[in-house]
Amino acid sequence: MELLIRTDRVQVHLLRQLLAMHGIKAHIFNEHMQSVAGEVPLDAALPQLWLDDELDRVRALALLREHEVSRQRTGSHYCRQCREENPASFELCWHCGAEL
Numbered sequence: 525m526e527l528l529i530r531t532d533r534v535q536v537h538l539l540r541q542l543l544a545m546h547g548i549k550a551h552i553f554n555e556h557m558q559s560v561a562g563e564v565p566l567d568a569a570l571p572q573l574w575l576d577d578e579l580d581r582v583r584a585l586a587l588l589r590e591h592e593v594s595r596q597r598t599g600s601h602y603c604r605q606c607r608e609e610n611p612a613s614f615e616l617c618w619h620c621g622a623e624l
Contacts, residue, residue: 525551526578529588536571542591548584549576 529539533555540550550573557569575584597612601624608619617624 525574528573530570548580
């Protein structure tokens with residue numbers, strides 16, 4: 525296994541799910557360690573996302589970079605299916621669930 529990223533608890537679950545949607549298996553370690561932050565170094569207390577197969581590293585990092593870029597988008601766009609307005613950072617329509 526190989527360490528991919530350290531981040532907060534919500535983000536680590538989101539990122540693991542993103543990877544799973546693309547067929548990349550990963551596990552979360554230190555999920556409940558944030559309560560000891562201060563007693564141990566902060567980076568040691570953050571949840572960690574570890575890849576099951578280090579051969580997935582290049583593809584996983586590309587997906588995480590793409591995800592980070594999409595989070596920075598501003599503005600909005602309309603769903604082709606239901607015509608509902610969605611923030612530009614959304615990948616799925618909040619109204620009907622269609623891919624944007």
